Amino acid sequence: MAEPQTVPVDVLEDRVRKIFEKSGVRPESAAAVAHVIVAGERDNCKSHGIYRIEGCLRVLAAGKVEPDAVPEIFDQGKSVIEVDAKGGFSNPAFFAAKDTLVKRAHETGIAALVIRDCLHFSALWHDVETLAEDGLAALSMCPSYAFVAPAGGTKPLLGTNPFAFGWPRVDGHPYVFDFATSVAARGEIELHRRAGTPIPEGWAIDKDGNPTTDPDAALEGAMLTFGAHKGSAISTMIELLSGAMLGEFMSKEALDFMGRTDLLPRHGALVLALDPQTFAARSGRDPLAEGEKILTAIGAQGARLPSQRRFQARDKAMVNGIALTDSELAQLDRFEAQGLDALNG
Amino acid sequence: MAEPQTVPVDVLEDRVRKIFEKSGVRPESAAAVAHVIVAGERDNCKSHGIYRIEGCLRVLAAGKVEPDAVPEIFDQGKSVIEVDAKGGFSNPAFFAAKDTLVKRAHETGIAALVIRDCLHFSALWHDVETLAEDGLAALSMCPSYAFVAPAGGTKPLLGTNPFAFGWPRVDGHPYVFDFATSVAARGEIELHRRAGTPIPEGWAIDKDGNPTTDPDAALEGAMLTFGAHKGSAISTMIELLSGAMLGEFMSKEALDFMGRTDLLPRHGALVLALDPQTFAARSGRDPLAEGEKILTAIGAQGARLPSQRRFQARDKAMVNGIALTDSELAQLDRFEAQGLDALNG
Known part of the structure; x- marks a missing residue:
C-alpha cells in the first residue's frame, strides 16, 4: 500500500469546492461548505472532514x-x-x-x-x-x-x-469546546455493532427503557445524555x-x-x-x-x-499539508468527475 | 419532641427581614435577602433556606x-x-x-x-x-x-x-434547572466526613491528584466536575x-x-x-x-x-405554611432578639 499523500489545505479546499459545484450547488455556497469541510479535515477531525462530502451529496441527490x-x-x-x-x-x-x-x-x-x-x-x-x-x-x-x-x-x-x-x-x-450532549456519538455505537463488541454501560437503553450494552438493542432503543x-x-x-x-x-x-x-x-x-x-x-x-x-x-x-489536539493537527497541516489515503483521493477524483452520479457507482 | 409548627410564608419572610434589619442591613436589602431565603425554605430547598441566615450574619459580623x-x-x-x-x-x-x-x-x-x-x-x-x-x-x-x-x-x-x-x-x-457543575456539593463531602463514611468514587481527588473516597483527603484535595x-x-x-x-x-x-x-x-x-x-x-x-x-x-x-419537587413543596407551603422544627424556631427567636450578638451565644 502506498504512503498517504499530502495535499496543501488550499488545494484540497479548491477540489472540494469543485465537487459541490459539479453537484449543482451555487458557487458561493459550494465555497462555504468546502471551507468548513476542509477545516475539519485539516484539524484531523475526521468525522467532520471529507468523510462528510458523501453525506452532503446524498441529501442533494434526495432533493x-x-x-x-x-x-x-x-x-x-x-x-x-x-x-x-x-x-x-x-x-x-x-x-x-x-x-x-x-x-x-x-x-x-x-x-x-x-x-x-x-x-x-x-x-x-x-x-x-x-x-x-x-x-x-x-x-x-x-x-x-x-x-x-x-x-x-x-x-x-x-x-x-x-x-x-x-x-x-x-x-x-x-x-x-464543542461536544454532543449525548454520552457518545451514534457513530460510535454503530462501530461497536460492526465489530460485534458490547458498548460501555451508561451509553444507552433498549426499546423498553432498560440499560443495555448490546449495540443493536441500543440503536433500537435510545442513547443517554452525558x-x-x-x-x-x-x-x-x-x-x-x-x-x-x-x-x-x-x-x-x-x-x-x-x-x-x-x-x-x-x-x-x-x-x-x-x-x-x-x-x-x-x-x-x-x-x-x-x-x-x-x-x-x-x-x-x-x-x-x-481542542488542543485539533489545533496541533492544524498547525502541522498548514505547514505540511493534509495527509490523505489513496482511497480518499480516489473518492475525491470520482466525486469531482461525476458529481452526484458518483453515488450510483 | 413537639410536632413541627407551620408558619405562613409571608409571616416567615417578615421575621427573616427583621433579623437582617436588626443586624444592621438597610431595610430594602433586608427585604430582598429575606424574600430569597424564605423562597428556598418554602420550596423545601433546605440548603438555601433559613439555614443560610447564620452564614449571612457571619459575613456581616466579619465585615x-x-x-x-x-x-x-x-x-x-x-x-x-x-x-x-x-x-x-x-x-x-x-x-x-x-x-x-x-x-x-x-x-x-x-x-x-x-x-x-x-x-x-x-x-x-x-x-x-x-x-x-x-x-x-x-x-x-x-x-x-x-x-x-x-x-x-x-x-x-x-x-x-x-x-x-x-x-x-x-x-x-x-x-x-439550577445545578452545581461539580459532581457533588462540598457540604455533601462534609456530611460523609462527619458520618465517617466514604464518598462515592468520582467525587474527588486527594492533594496529590489521585482518586479518593476518603472525605478528609477529598477536602484537602479537590472536587471533580460532573x-x-x-x-x-x-x-x-x-x-x-x-x-x-x-x-x-x-x-x-x-x-x-x-x-x-x-x-x-x-x-x-x-x-x-x-x-x-x-x-x-x-x-x-x-x-x-x-x-x-x-x-x-x-x-x-x-x-x-x-425543579418539580421544589414546585410541589411550594404549592403545599403556599396553602399550609412552612413546617419548622422547635430548634429552627428557637434560632429565629434568638436572631430576631439579638441580631449579630446571637453569633456569640
Missing part, C-alpha cells in the same frame, strides 16, 4: 437540501439578527450573516444570530472559533435527530444536541433555545420531517456573541488578560484544554 | 459584606445592563436591575445583566424563575470558591460554579463568562480575597435574558406552545422535570 438557496438576512438593527438559509446548507448562511453579528455584538455588547431552515452537517466549533478570532466570546447550539432519551425517560426525544463555546486568547488559538440529569437538562435547554424559541424544528420534528435517519437533519441554530471589552469596561480590567490566568493555570496542571 | 450598600445601575440603553452591588448582597442588586433587564430584553430580543461585586449566597433558580415569569428565557451563572480541579488536572482551580436556566411555560411553573471533560469545559466557560469577562473575580481570586473558606464568597454574576416572542416572530409559530411539546413529552415518559 432534501436546496442547492441554489441564497441566504437572506433580516436585521432590524436590534440585538437579534436572523438569516434564513432557505433550506440550503447552514455554512453559507452563517458566513452571510457573520459580519453583521460581529458588528452588532461590538456595538451593543451582546447579539444573537438565528439561522433558520438549514441543512446542518458541520461541527459548531468552526462558527464559535471564527467569532473568537474577532475578539468575541461565542456560544452555539442546535438540535439534531431525536435519538436520545431524557434522564429518567425510556424513549428517544432529545437530539445529540451539540453545545459549543469560544473565547478569544491573547496569543494563539482561542479556547474552544452527566445524567444535568446533561439531560442542558440538552432540553438546547431543544428549547435553538428549536422552540426560534420557531424551528426540535429534534423529534426534524426526524419526522426527513422521515429517515440516514440523511443529515434540517433545523435551525442559535449563535450568541458577547463582546468581553464591553462587559469588562467599567471594571478597569482587561478581560482577555484575566482569562489567560485560568487557561494558563489549567495547562500548568498538566491538563489539556479542549 | 466582609456592606450592610448599607445601595446598588447602582449603569444603563447606556444598549443590551448590557450593569448593577454594582457595592459589596452588598447580590439579591437587592438583582431586584434593583430586574425591571430594566426585562424591558430591554423585550425591546432588543436579548439582554445581559452584569452584577458586580456582590456577596453571593443564594441559588440562581430564583433569578431565572423570576425572569421566566415575565415571559423570558434566562440563563444565569457565577463563579464561587476554587474547590474543583479541571478534568485531567490535580489541584483546585474551578468553583462549584452553578448554571441555571429558566423557560416560561404556558400554564403553571416554568421549566427551571460529566468529566464536558462538565469541566462548562465550568471553565462559567469562570470566563461570569468572572474574567466581567472583570470580576474568578473562583481562585474570590477565595484569595476572602482568605478563608467558612465565609460566603464575593464575586460577580451574569444573567442573560432572551425574549422568545422576538426570536420566533418571523417563524409564525408560538415558541411557548412549541416548548410545551417537548416538556409534555418528557413528562409523558414518566421522567421528572427539574
Whole structure:
C-alpha cells in the first residue's frame, strides 16, 4: 500500500469546492461548505472532514437540501439578527450573516444570530472559533435527530444536541469546546455493532427503557445524555433555545420531517456573541488578560484544554499539508468527475 | 419532641427581614435577602433556606459584606445592563436591575445583566424563575470558591460554579434547572466526613491528584466536575463568562480575597435574558406552545422535570405554611432578639 499523500489545505479546499459545484450547488455556497469541510479535515477531525462530502451529496441527490438557496438576512438593527438559509446548507448562511453579528455584538455588547431552515452537517466549533478570532466570546447550539432519551425517560426525544463555546486568547488559538450532549456519538455505537463488541454501560437503553450494552438493542432503543440529569437538562435547554424559541424544528420534528435517519437533519441554530471589552469596561480590567490566568493555570496542571489536539493537527497541516489515503483521493477524483452520479457507482 | 409548627410564608419572610434589619442591613436589602431565603425554605430547598441566615450574619459580623450598600445601575440603553452591588448582597442588586433587564430584553430580543461585586449566597433558580415569569428565557451563572480541579488536572482551580436556566411555560411553573457543575456539593463531602463514611468514587481527588473516597483527603484535595471533560469545559466557560469577562473575580481570586473558606464568597454574576416572542416572530409559530411539546413529552415518559419537587413543596407551603422544627424556631427567636450578638451565644 502506498504512503498517504499530502495535499496543501488550499488545494484540497479548491477540489472540494469543485465537487459541490459539479453537484449543482451555487458557487458561493459550494465555497462555504468546502471551507468548513476542509477545516475539519485539516484539524484531523475526521468525522467532520471529507468523510462528510458523501453525506452532503446524498441529501442533494434526495432533493432534501436546496442547492441554489441564497441566504437572506433580516436585521432590524436590534440585538437579534436572523438569516434564513432557505433550506440550503447552514455554512453559507452563517458566513452571510457573520459580519453583521460581529458588528452588532461590538456595538451593543451582546447579539444573537438565528439561522433558520438549514441543512446542518458541520461541527459548531468552526462558527464559535471564527467569532473568537474577532475578539468575541461565542456560544452555539442546535438540535439534531431525536435519538436520545431524557434522564429518567425510556424513549428517544432529545437530539445529540451539540453545545459549543469560544473565547478569544491573547496569543494563539482561542479556547474552544464543542461536544454532543449525548454520552457518545451514534457513530460510535454503530462501530461497536460492526465489530460485534458490547458498548460501555451508561451509553444507552433498549426499546423498553432498560440499560443495555448490546449495540443493536441500543440503536433500537435510545442513547443517554452525558452527566445524567444535568446533561439531560442542558440538552432540553438546547431543544428549547435553538428549536422552540426560534420557531424551528426540535429534534423529534426534524426526524419526522426527513422521515429517515440516514440523511443529515434540517433545523435551525442559535449563535450568541458577547463582546468581553464591553462587559469588562467599567471594571478597569482587561478581560482577555484575566482569562489567560485560568487557561494558563489549567495547562500548568498538566491538563489539556479542549481542542488542543485539533489545533496541533492544524498547525502541522498548514505547514505540511493534509495527509490523505489513496482511497480518499480516489473518492475525491470520482466525486469531482461525476458529481452526484458518483453515488450510483 | 413537639410536632413541627407551620408558619405562613409571608409571616416567615417578615421575621427573616427583621433579623437582617436588626443586624444592621438597610431595610430594602433586608427585604430582598429575606424574600430569597424564605423562597428556598418554602420550596423545601433546605440548603438555601433559613439555614443560610447564620452564614449571612457571619459575613456581616466579619465585615466582609456592606450592610448599607445601595446598588447602582449603569444603563447606556444598549443590551448590557450593569448593577454594582457595592459589596452588598447580590439579591437587592438583582431586584434593583430586574425591571430594566426585562424591558430591554423585550425591546432588543436579548439582554445581559452584569452584577458586580456582590456577596453571593443564594441559588440562581430564583433569578431565572423570576425572569421566566415575565415571559423570558434566562440563563444565569457565577463563579464561587476554587474547590474543583479541571478534568485531567490535580489541584483546585474551578468553583462549584452553578448554571441555571429558566423557560416560561404556558400554564403553571416554568421549566427551571439550577445545578452545581461539580459532581457533588462540598457540604455533601462534609456530611460523609462527619458520618465517617466514604464518598462515592468520582467525587474527588486527594492533594496529590489521585482518586479518593476518603472525605478528609477529598477536602484537602479537590472536587471533580460532573460529566468529566464536558462538565469541566462548562465550568471553565462559567469562570470566563461570569468572572474574567466581567472583570470580576474568578473562583481562585474570590477565595484569595476572602482568605478563608467558612465565609460566603464575593464575586460577580451574569444573567442573560432572551425574549422568545422576538426570536420566533418571523417563524409564525408560538415558541411557548412549541416548548410545551417537548416538556409534555418528557413528562409523558414518566421522567421528572427539574425543579418539580421544589414546585410541589411550594404549592403545599403556599396553602399550609412552612413546617419548622422547635430548634429552627428557637434560632429565629434568638436572631430576631439579638441580631449579630446571637453569633456569640
